[in-house]
Amino acid sequence: MAAERPLRIGVIGAAACTPKQARLAEETGRLLAEAGAVLVCGGGPGVMAAACRGARSAGGLTVGILPGGSAAEANQHVAIPVVTGMGYARNVIVVRSCQAVIAVGGRYGTLSEIAYAAQFEIPIVGLGTWKIRAPIRHVRTPPEAVKLALKLAVRD
Amino acid sequence: MAAERPLRIGVIGAAACTPKQARLAEETGRLLAEAGAVLVCGGGPGVMAAACRGARSAGGLTVGILPGGSAAEANQHVAIPVVTGMGYARNVIVVRSCQAVIAVGGRYGTLSEIAYAAQFEIPIVGLGTWKIRAPIRHVRTPPEAVKLALKLAVRD
Amino acid sequence: MAAERPLRIGVIGAAACTPKQARLAEETGRLLAEAGAVLVCGGGPGVMAAACRGARSAGGLTVGILPGGSAAEANQHVAIPVVTGMGYARNVIVVRSCQAVIAVGGRYGTLSEIAYAAQFEIPIVGLGTWKIRAPIRHVRTPPEAVKLALKLAVRD
Amino acid sequence: MAAERPLRIGVIGAAACTPKQARLAEETGRLLAEAGAVLVCGGGPGVMAAACRGARSAGGLTVGILPGGSAAEANQHVAIPVVTGMGYARNVIVVRSCQAVIAVGGRYGTLSEIAYAAQFEIPIVGLGTWKIRAPIRHVRTPPEAVKLALKLAVRD
Numbered sequence A, B, C, D: 001m002a003a004e005r006p007l008r009i010g011v012i013g014a015a016a017c018t019p020k021q022a023r024l025a026e027e028t029g030r031l032l033a034e035a036g037a038v039l040v041c042g043g044g045p046g047v048m049a050a051a052c053r054g055a056r057s058a059g060g061l062t063v064g065i066l067p068g069g070s071a072a073e074a075n076q077h078v079a080i081p082v083v084t085g086m087g088y089a090r091n092v093i094v095v096r097s098c099q100a101v102i103a104v105g106g107r108y109g110t111l112s113e114i115a116y117a118a119q120f121e122i123p124i125v126g127l128g129t130w131k132i133r134a135p136i137r138h139v140r141t142p143p144e145a146v147k148l149a150l151k152l153a154v155r156d
Helices: A019-034 A047-057 A087-096 A108-119 A142-152 B019-034 B047-057 B087-096 B108-119 B142-152 C019-034 C047-057 C087-096 C108-119 C142-152 D019-034 D047-057 D087-096 D108-119 D142-152
Strands: A008-013 A038-041 A062-066 A080-083 A100-104 A124-127 A136-138 B008-013 B038-041 B062-066 B080-083 B100-104 B124-127 B136-138 C008-013 C038-041 C062-066 C080-083 C100-104 C124-127 C136-138 D008-013 D038-041 D062-066 D080-083 D100-104 D124-127 D136-138
Touching: A008 A019, A008 A047, A008 A087, A008 A108, A008 A142, A019 A038, A019 A047, A019 A100, A019 A142, A038 A047, A047 A062, A062 A087, A062 B080, A080 B062, A080 B087, A087 A108, A087 B080, A087 D087, A087 D108, A100 A108, A100 A142, A108 A124, A108 D087, A108 D108, A124 A142, B008 B019, B008 B047, B008 B087, B008 B108, B008 B142, B019 B038, B019 B047, B019 B100, B019 B142, B038 B047, B047 B062, B062 B087, B087 B108, B087 C087, B087 C108, B100 B108, B100 B142, B108 B124, B108 C087, B108 C108, B124 B142, C008 C019, C008 C047, C008 C087, C008 C108, C008 C142, C019 C038, C019 C047, C019 C100, C019 C142, C038 C047, C047 C062, C062 C087, C062 D080, C080 D062, C080 D087, C087 C108, C087 D080, C100 C108, C100 C142, C108 C124, C124 C142, D008 D019, D008 D047, D008 D087, D008 D108, D008 D142, D019 D038, D019 D047, D019 D100, D019 D142, D038 D047, D047 D062, D062 D087, D087 D108, D100 D108, D100 D142, D108 D124, D124 D142
Parallel strands: A008 A038, A008 A100, A038 A062, A062 A080, A100 A124, A124 A136, B008 B038, B008 B100, B038 B062, B062 B080, B100 B124, B124 B136, C008 C038, C008 C100, C038 C062, C062 C080, C100 C124, C124 C136, D008 D038, D008 D100, D038 D062, D062 D080, D100 D124, D124 D136
Antiparallel strands: none
């Protein structure tokens, strides 16, 4: 039955984002859901909420790994809140729970997630995100991002 | 949409369990799934695997919050592995992610989860578990346990 | 040089405690410091602050492993605050960092720590704490508690 | 008494480092100890061990916040091991426990720590470390690094 597990792809990015980043995240979430992947994110607003909204619009499953101590803080498009109560230490859980991550924009929290993904050799696809010496595959559109993430996803 | 979130009920118990505890956990998992709840557990063997097997047999969704660093360690009935890499610190995440927990047997790991549930005022239903000065509702059968957990479940 | 490391002994107990528990904790802290041990605790008020006050009065070193995100929350007798920002997930760190723990009273947080100590086979000495089926050595006075903790302390 | 707390300065960097980085880290550790600061690090080999060795050579106190489950994994110059058992989630604890951090070289683990420090507004001084869009003060020598870290250190 483990063989039947759906892919888990993360969408990481800032709680405060631009309208363009929100559009990119939403389309990314929708395409992931259409491909049958589970969307994993930090469960907050901004990029996370937009990605979840897109995934839910296509009937997808959304997991939000929350920093705080209450499921009530999850954005409304999170179907499965995971309540860590561990603050930003939860960033490492978001990343390790994914088979690939797509970074949309992002600030320092996203940078910590990219660093963790690089350390654990989890493939990283970037949509207008950090340009650093790390194995990020930079792409321009959500369809490219999703196609690449699905292709690179590590097996469990 | 948050209002439509399914209930999240935890089944906690030891990785090493008796055949009787496994039967109790499996029936509990099945009944939770039939009631439409998402099963949350630590993702390991023993009580956790039995509960997941039961839930999956009824088409339910199972979340396994793992102590180690790889989804490959999840029991095969976990649909959504959450990879914490945090060892037994993950016990607190299992508990906080639930709206009620059902303890089946259990040793020290389960005791730590019961303690956390009591601290965070998450309802605890017990099936042959620790008898201590804590607000555990002891019941005798899985149907009683599931009925009580669903009734007591805190709202998000 | 590792051979020269001082022993690390934990004092665990509630943030809200009785005057008697505070006196027990303070004497325990003082005796640990006089024996050259480093006092490890959760860094908060109540039993933790009393133990730290006792240790500092004898010139001892005190480590407070804090749940929140700021060293400012440590009680004033903590010399070395460790800022986890992980909430009560820090309980497991308090316990694992010690070679033995002394529980003074205590509620559910302390119960989670006792459970973790039992799981990791870290010796537990009790001063008026939980009476449960776990390997707690119950004693009546701080001198007995400290003598026993120092004797049972596991080697690194 | 809180006012008398020694400053806590972190030295972050990779477990695998060059001889030059080890020399920089060792001198940095020594200078921090001479200034009366407590050295906080991840407790491992490489940059961490070199920094601890330097600090101990000057009679300083060294705290190692370990990823694994045993104090035995600490480098031999760590006086106070903090055993998290949380893997690389401990990186956030290293950073948050410090009033400033000095990054010596470093790979992805160090990048995650720099990201966390930037997020929590903890001053970062760099000795041949990541060049990214983050508030890192790049310097060339350990005396400059220590002087700047002590000057910038945030108050508790």
